[in-house]
Amino acid sequence: MKHFAGTMLLSSAMGLMASGSAMAHEMDVSARLEHIKSMFDAKSIVEGPKVVDCTLSGGTETQCFSITLKNSLDHDEMGSWCPENIGDGDDKGGIWMRDGKSIDVDGAFIENLATFYDDPEWQLFDKETGKINVTDTKEACAAAAAIIVADEYNNYCVKCDPAYMDELTETTYVLPLVPVPLEGEPDDNQHGQRGVAFNGVVFDGSAPQDVILAAHTVAPLDDCGGHVNLHAGYHYHGANGCSPEEKVAEADAPMIGFAMDGYPILAKLTGDDAEDADLDACSGHTAKSIGYHYHGNSAEKNAILGCFHGESGCALHSADAVCKADELPAGPPPGQDGERPDGPPPGQERPEAAE
Ligand SMILES: [Zn+2]
Ligand SMILES: [Zn+2]
Incomplete structure (x- = not known):
């Protein structure tokens, strides 16, 4: 029953923009925040979630949820x-x-x-x-x-x-409450974070194997x-089925986290389910129950998501920083799994802008 209710909240949040009354809007948002909070391992939540204004990578000004997370795994x-x-x-x-x-x-x-x-x-x-x-x-x-x-x-x-x-990396994710599909081509830049798992571990971009x-x-x-670099800490290059799962009613797999564009990431599909899913280049598809969502790839693909379907939010190093994803630099070339030694990838805060 709990999971059924969760799905209803998710779909009601998807329809939030169309919602008529301001009262209904506020109730939907607070219920949505509660639901988001419940999905994450409580040990991984440092702060939030709360609602903030944000500008997504495509320039859309909207409302995001902001949640500050750390990796909750034991050594x-x-x-x-x-x-x-x-x-x-x-x-x-x-x-x-x-x-x-x-x-x-x-x-x-x-x-x-x-x-x-x-x-x-x-x-x-x-x-x-x-x-x-x-x-x-x-x-x-x-x-x-x-x-x-x-x-x-x-x-x-x-x-x-x-x-x-020296200390666990804390990252503030500012992701759209209602994802905004990109117009035109999907964003297939593979540098930078793809999303976050419910244990607070980053779903990262491709490891620079060359x-x-x-x-x-x-x-x-x-x-x-997963493995560690000194900048990002422990991070996943694949969704290998180790991170916490949240059952979603009527969905084809449990949810394992959020992508940077706010769409859900579900567990990988196997066998006939994978055949039938007909996933797009981003490793996603649309279902009646939860709308557009991804199925995270396991490590051998070296790309948890093939691309972004929607406009990305931000991964910030300060809980108070404002997400203006459209103003972020295109990002440095990938380092060897120092991955971002000279600066942040798209969607991440410039170091000099950090508090
Ligand atoms: Zn699916
Ligand atoms: Zn790595």
Whole structure:
């Protein structure tokens, strides 16, 4: 019954703009905020949600909900990433992606990299002891995960431990209460955040694999599709079915989070459901019950969403900052999974504008 009511609220919020009376509008909004709050892991909510004015990426001025979130996972719920020795099994490592396929990163995978990539310069381990080069300090993580990888960290398995984060990253998401479809082509820029999971973990853009591989490094994801960089903290490059789910009545999958344009992200579809869904280039489609929504891709696609169907809101570093997504810069080229060492991607606040 609770879930049924939730769906009704979601659809009533979708129809909110058409709603006649101001009273009904206010009740709809406060019910919508309550519903949004209930979807997130309570431990992940730092502040909000509340209603704020916002300007979306396409210039639409509207009302958004603002919620400040942090990653609510315990340390042992993240990892593992890099095996220590070529004799290690896949329980000691995470996953890597190539050509749309997910590969277990175990000791044998590291041992065989030169063959795997047909490039003899791959040599991530000590030939005598089998010990694998792993970045095991904060400094090493920073140097190996930079746009230009420091020479001494060529041929490393890049592991950034969550403990290297001095403090948990808090991000304020300002997302439209009623999503606004983009006019014309969808936005397929893959840099920057795609959305957020109900445990407060970022659904991030694509990992810059070309940069990573050029330095003969791998930056494995854990089995949940996540890893750490010092800027963003722990973030997902895939929706691998680990984050909390919210049942949605009549929907084809449970909801797992919000996209930056405010549309729901639902869990990945498999088998016949995936065939029948006929998803668009953005990994989304429209259903009678909840309207347009995405189904998040798992890590092997290296793109949780193919593109944005709607105008994006903002991910800000201050709960008081105003979302003017139309004024944000186009964003820097992606760094190696430092991903945004010099500045924020579209939809994110410029550092100098931060409080
Ligand atoms: Zn669907
Ligand atoms: Zn990453």
